[in-house]
Amino acid sequence: MKISTKGRYGLTIMIALAKKQGDGPTSLKSIARDNDLSEHYLEQLASPLRNAGLIKSIRGAYGGYVLAREATEITAGDIIRVLEGPITPVEGIEDEEPAKQALWMRIRDAVKDVLDTTTLDDLSHHNDDEPRDAYMFYI
Known part of the structure; x- marks a missing residue:
């Protein structure tokens, strides 16, 4: 599963709003400027x-x-x-042989677990000074 810019920039918007929660409204223009993104795309x-x-x-x-x-x-x-639709690593999983089907379901469930247990509060309080590699993984 690959998250597109829609998902990535959507998270950027939401994290920015979480960091400002309680401070009043935040403009997309300021989020775009602070993150060097297109305001028009954020509006979409x-x-x-x-x-x-x-x-x-x-x-x-x-x-x-x-x-x-x-x-x-x-x-x-x-x-x-x-922004991205259902979380699934492979389309047509029901057509796969049982061993592969089990693998794809385990991967899907692991990704869902991470996404569904990570709140905006968690993301907005992440230490920006911490090395990025601490949160990267490769398959």
Whole structure:
């Protein structure tokens, strides 16, 4: 399973909002500027996140976006499913032989477990000074 820029940038939006939770609305323009991303692309991602009830938009001169729930109640899995669809490493798993089917299901379940047990609160409190390699893995 490969997470596209939709999922990666969606997590960026949500982590930024989690870090600012309680401080009022945050504009996509500021998130785009702080992360060197396209504001237009972030706007496209905000719509499905809003429709899924993960964020709320606030209109006005000091408007922007806020989390719709506490950061402890939103998981990485919630965000990835909204932007990427179902979490599955292989399409057509039901057509595989039983040994391969079992492998794909174990991989799917492991990925789901990580995504569904990692909250926005966890991600927003990650120590940015910690080496990135500590969280990387290779298959």
